[in-house]
Amino acid sequence: MKKKVVEKRYIIGIDEAGRGPLAGPVAVGIACVPHDFDWNVISGVGDSKKVSAKNREAIFCRARSLKKQRLLNFVVVQIPASTIDRIGITKAVSLGITRGLVKLDMNPKRVDVRLDGLLHAPLEYIHQETIIKGDAKEKVIGLASICAKVTRDCTMVRLARTYPKYGFDVHKGYGTRAHISAIQKHGLSKIHRRSFTRRFQK
Numbered sequence: 001m002k003k004k005v006v007e008k009r010y011i012i013g014i015d016e017a018g019r020g021p022l023a024g025p026v027a028v029g030i031a032c033v034p035h036d037f038d039w040n041v042i043s044g045v046g047d048s049k050k051v052s053a054k055n056r057e058a059i060f061c062r063a064r065s066l067k068k069q070r071l072l073n074f075v076v077v078q079i080p081a082s083t084i085d086r087i088g089i090t091k092a093v094s095l096g097i098t099r100g101l102v103k104l105d106m107n108p109k110r111v112d113v114r115l116d117g118l119l120h121a122p123l124e125y126i127h128q129e130t131i132i133k134g135d136a137k138e139k140v141i142g143l144a145s146i147c148a149k150v151t152r153d154c155t156m157v158r159l160a161r162t163y164p165k166y167g168f169d170v171h172k173g174y175g176t177r178a179h180i181s182a183i184q185k186h187g188l189s190k191i192h193r194r195s196f197t198r199r200f201q202k
Contacts, residue, residue, distance in 0.1 A: 026089060031144040035101035044059055108126065111127065
């Protein structure tokens, strides 16, 4: 008698980075691990805001290595400022979630999706749970958070070379005093979110 093959179940964690900055994209991180994943192989995972930049990068590098070994998977989708201005930040994040899940190409009925804060996955993902401060409570969400944060920070450092007047490599597009001063002096760049910077526009 042929044995019935039981399809392996997975846990997906979803979080975003860069919801509040005045410039640059919003990044949606989606991490996927088997239900029996051994978190000892990637230590230090937690809320990206509480993990040092050095440790975030180390965790991200480790995640990439484990992805190559097919022990876990992750994707990061970045939605640009122009789209944020057109549809709003909430819909932009939702768009990133949808695109990221399409890239992962998992059976929606065979995954448990855990999302941070007030995020939601498309309705076909019937096993989904939104967890307040989930990045600190669920390692899979924490990993998604770190992947999103590291990827977005690297993008902002790269964009700083194209737009050197704004210091994106330092503040990553957030509304620091130095950033606001640069906007007032130089105006808005192509990667600034017009909908977030109306009070600075002449």
